[in-house]
Amino acid sequence: MTITKTNGSKTVENKKARIALKILTYFISILIVFVFILAFLPGLKYWSWEFFSSFPEDQMTGGGIFPAILGSILLTAVSLVIAIPLGIFLGIVLSEYNLSYIKFAVTILSGIPSVVFGLFGLGLFCITMNMRTSILAGGLTLSLMVLPVISSSVYEVMRSIPRELREAAYALGARKSEVIFDMLVPSVRNSIITVSFVSAGRVIGETAPLILTAAVFYATNLPKNLLSPVMTLPTHIYFLAAAYGTKARWMAEGAASVLILFVILVYTIAFMFRREKK
Amino acid sequence: MHREIKDKSRKALLAISSIIAIAALFGIYYYLIKESLPAIRSVGAELFFSDQWYPVWEPAEYGMRSLIINSLIVTVLGTLLVVPISYFIAIYLHGFASKKEKGIIRRLIEYLSGIPSVIIAFVFLTYLSPVFPNIGIYSPQNLLLALIGLFFLTIPISTVLILESLDSVPRELEESSAALGALPLRTYMKITTRAALSGVLNAIVLTANRIVGETIVVLLLGGGAAMVPAKLTDPMKTLTAVIASEMPEAAQFSIHYSALFVAGLVLVLFSTTFELISVMLLRRSRR
Amino acid sequence: MRKFLIAMVLVSIFTVGVFAENLVIKGSNTLLDAAQLWVEAFSKENPDVKVTLEGAGSSTGIAALFNGTTDIANSSRWFKDSEVQKMFEAKKWFAPILVAWDGIAIVVHKDVPIKNISVQQLRDIYTGKITRWNQIDPNAPAKDIVAFSRNTASGTFEVFKEKVLGNEKMSPRVRMLESSMAELETVANTPYSIAYFGIGYVDQSVKVVSVNKIMPTKQNVLSYKYPLSRPLFIFIDVSKGWPEEGPVAEFVRFVMSAKGQQLVEKAGFVAALGQ
Numbered sequence: 152m153t154i155t156k157t158n159g160s161k162t163v164e165n166k167k168a169r170i171a172l173k174i175l176t177y178f179i180s181i182l183i184v185f186v187f188i189l190a191f192l193p194g195l196k197y198w199s200w201e202f203f204s205s206f207p208e209d210q211m212t213g214g215g216i217f218p219a220i221l222g223s224i225l226l227t228a229v230s231l232v233i234a235i236p237l238g239i240f241l242g243i244v245l246s247e248y249n250l251s252y253i254k255f256a257v258t259i260l261s262g263i264p265s266v267v268f269g270l271f272g273l274g275l276f277c278i279t280m281n282m283r284t285s286i287l288a289g290g291l292t293l294s295l296m297v298l299p300v301i302s303s304s305v306y307e308v309m310r311s312i313p314r315e316l317r318e319a320a321y322a323l324g325a326r327k328s329e330v331i332f333d334m335l336v337p338s339v340r341n342s343i344i345t346v347s348f349v350s351a352g353r354v355i356g357e358t359a360p361l362i363l364t365a366a367v368f369y370a371t372n373l374p375k376n377l378l379s380p381v382m383t384l385p386t387h388i389y390f391l392a393a394a395y396g397t398k399a400r401w402m403a404e405g406a407a408s409v410l411i412l413f414v415i416l417v418y419t420i421a422f423m424f425r426r427e428k429k
Numbered sequence: 430m431h432r433e434i435k436d437k438s439r440k441a442l443l444a445i446s447s448i449i450a451i452a453a454l455f456g457i458y459y460y461l462i463k464e465s466l467p468a469i470r471s472v473g474a475e476l477f478f479s480d481q482w483y484p485v486w487e488p489a490e491y492g493m494r495s496l497i498i499n500s501l502i503v504t505v506l507g508t509l510l511v512v513p514i515s516y517f518i519a520i521y522l523h524g525f526a527s528k529k530e531k532g533i534i535r536r537l538i539e540y541l542s543g544i545p546s547v548i549i550a551f552v553f554l555t556y557l558s559p560v561f562p563n564i565g566i567y568s569p570q571n572l573l574l575a576l577i578g579l580f581f582l583t584i585p586i587s588t589v590l591i592l593e594s595l596d597s598v599p600r601e602l603e604e605s606s607a608a609l610g611a612l613p614l615r616t617y618m619k620i621t622t623r624a625a626l627s628g629v630l631n632a633i634v635l636t637a638n639r640i641v642g643e644t645i646v647v648l649l650l651g652g653g654a655a656m657v658p659a660k661l662t663d664p665m666k667t668l669t670a671v672i673a674s675e676m677p678e679a680a681q682f683s684i685h686y687s688a689l690f691v692a693g694l695v696l697v698l699f700s701t702t703f704e705l706i707s708v709m710l711l712r713r714s715r716r
Numbered sequence: 717m718r719k720f721l722i723a724m725v726l727v728s729i730f731t732v733g734v735f736a737e738n739l740v741i742k743g744s745n746t747l748l749d750a751a752q753l754w755v756e757a758f759s760k761e762n763p764d765v766k767v768t769l770e771g772a773g774s775s776t777g778i779a780a781l782f783n784g785t786t787d788i789a790n791s792s793r794w795f796k797d798s799e800v801q802k803m804f805e806a807k808k809w810f811a812p813i814l815v816a817w818d819g820i821a822i823v824v825h826k827d828v829p830i831k832n833i834s835v836q837q838l839r840d841i842y843t844g845k846i847t848r849w850n851q852i853d854p855n856a857p858a859k860d861i862v863a864f865s866r867n868t869a870s871g872t873f874e875v876f877k878e879k880v881l882g883n884e885k886m887s888p889r890v891r892m893l894e895s896s897m898a899e900l901e902t903v904a905n906t907p908y909s910i911a912y913f914g915i916g917y918v919d920q921s922v923k924v925v926s927v928n929k930i931m932p933t934k935q936n937v938l939s940y941k942y943p944l945s946r947p948l949f950i951f952i953d954v955s956k957g958w959p960e961e962g963p964v965a966e967f968v969r970f971v972m973s974a975k976g977q978q979l980v981e982k983a984g985f986v987a988a989l990g991q
């Protein structure tokens with residue numbers, strides 16, 4: 152939306168301001184594109200069937216990142232299987248039952264730093280509940296972390312449904328739970344799918360909580376059950392960046408490209424569903 | 430009958446989800462406090478007043494004053510860096526950009542918001558960090574580098590939040606301002622912004638919260654020195670970085686373990702404060 | 717709704733799953749190279765044991781032993797007094813297995829003109845009393861010493877703290893890096909820098925200086941002539957008795973074997989057995 156106004160010299164001033172703002176915006180946008188390029192392109196040359204299907208070898212100077220890819224997928228799946236249903240229910244509670252203290256709790260939860268969730272997960276799941284370093288501990292921790300995000304989004308989505316729809320359903324004799332589950336939720340199915348994919352994007356990229364609860368630096372086999380530790384793409388990149396030098400950088404770059412591809416794919420799907428709804 | 434069961438079970442699920450949310454919040458606070466108590470009891474006020482963080486020495490010292498100050502410095506400087514720039518970008522997108530421009534740039538920024546922090550940290554560590562020794566700065570990872578990383582990390586949420594609040598201001602306000610002879614920029618900055626003020630302030634608070642809670646970027650780019658930086662190019666370490674890097678070496682039941690939980694508690698208090706301010710601001714805007 | 721239930725069922729099947737043998741190894745970064753070689757060779761001979769490895773620092777391994785989150789702790793240092801105390805309190809007993817000998821090499825950037833350093837000078841550098849290279853050698857340039865160290869999780873750090881610093885506080889201006897590899901690379905690329913790490917990690921890109929006129933050669937390390945020599949260990953939890961069977965036992969046997977010790981030398985350290 153632009154407002155236009157002609158008034159001699161004042162327009163010139165505003166034109167200057169407009170150009171300045173445009174330059175600023177474009178400059179930052181170009182920098183952003185640059186960051187994307189630097190993150191994505193250098194790793195592409197390491198992509199190969201071997202890279203995706205083998206384990207790391209020779210102290211990270213050879214082989215591939217298969218276990219990390221698998222670990223990321225598993226963790227994301229476990230945490231979303233828990234968090235999405237819970238998040239939908241919670242979002243429904245937020246929008247259809249006006250309980251301020253629950254809203255309050257979810258808001259506070261949503262701001263808690265990810266590393267603190269990791270701390271909590273380490274203490275409670277790994278040590279006290281004896282899950283050790285495992286997919287389960289990491290998945291539970293991540294699901295707690297992403298729960299407020301999902302429920303807030305579902306809340307916003309439900310809130311935007313016009314009142315008339317609900318009133319009509321009640322008029323027809325439906326109970327509250329039926330109104331919610333048989334009518335409202337299906338009507339925003341696409342938005343809920345969007346929310347799920349966005350939260351998947353969030354979860355795939357998490358590092359700090361997993362360092363403390365689920366991830367290891369090097370595994371020789373695939374995880375056999377939920378109580379095994381895993382390698383994940385973001386933690387692998389972190390370990391390589393922090394503890395390995397330039398000899399292993401190629402692997403971090405390759406892994407970063409894969410991770411970015413996942414994220415871009417997931418977000419693109421999410422955007423697609425968003426558009427469809429409108 | 431069938432309908433009854435469905436109804437009851439659905440209500441039960443809704444109740445369970447609510448209980449889990451509240452339990453999680455209380456659980457986190459309770460657990461943090463419980464595990465912090467040993468350190469608080471044995472180290473006491475020194476935790477917060479001393480800047481000697483030597484947890485593995487014998488006798489060990491657990492002064493996290495520098496860490497707390499560093500977390501605050503990073504948050505304040507980071508927010509000061511990101512918010513004005515994202516504000517002006519939002520103004521441009523709201524009032525001066527064409528629909529296509531706005532759509533494309535906004536989409537670009539939304540994609541950026543999805544990039545994991547570890548990748549941003551990795552990119553800057555690989556390409557920007559080596560530049561520092563070449564220009565004579567002794568520490569290749571430092572506060573400045575961390576701030577740059579944080580900038581790219583938080584520019585999306587800041588810009589999108591401000592843009593959304595600017596966009597939500599009713600058109601009539603802007604149109605009447607224009608009708609009265611005000612130029613677009615003035616309209617946006619004085620009128621629209623004031624109307625969207627609580628939304629803009631909310632963006633500031635949430636950005637600050639995001640920064641104070643960020644771990645990987647400050648860990649890989651900040652430099653790891655447990656001291657308050659005297660200049661931008663000095664290395665430093667924050668509460669989040671110290672938790673992530675030292676937790677694996679702290680055994681349960683040790684004071685070190687407990688002291689790290691104290692750091693976590695401090696962080697939660699910061700973030701809760703930010704969120705409370707945000708809640709208050711949002712309540713104001715609904716008025 | 718139905719999809720969710722199906723997913724839950726699949727996830728739980730996966731949980732119950734195959735009961736595989738897990739072997740978790742955590743700990744020393746110094747031993748990480750050797751450990752990776754061990755794990756790779758061991759896995760070839762024992763394909764049904766699932767091994768995971770981490771090398772964030774000796775203290776992380778020992779802490780994990782206490783927490784019950786690892787089977788084997790690699791360590792480049794001995795126990796701290798507080799850890800011995802804790803073992804007593806928690807009624808746990810960790811047995812050490814000596815797997816290699818190492819010397820902590822003092823490494824500088826190639827352009828630094830000094831060839832020797834004394835332990836006292838090292839201490840003064842790392843506690844911040846000496847800050848320029850010409851304070852070590854008047855012929856050296858008057859440039860700031862850029863000192864690097866391992867982080868506090870590191871066993872190498874602990875040994876350095878004990879043998880060089882004499883438990884004095886390390887200056888906060890000393891930059892802490894997460895791994896020996898990172899130290900190697902940083903020193904190679906940072907002019908006027910100095911760092912320390914196990915000899916296994918030294919390569920052509922940096923310069924090793926002698927300490928008290930003694931170089932960390934294999935002989936000097938073995939005979940303890942080199943002042944910063946130290947043993948490298950594996951710790952296992954023997955509170956319930958010595959493991960004679962199972963993945964832990966197999967792995968220990970492997971490390972002690974000729975092949976295992978050969979890999980120690982391949983990693984650049986001095987083998988513990990058969991010298």
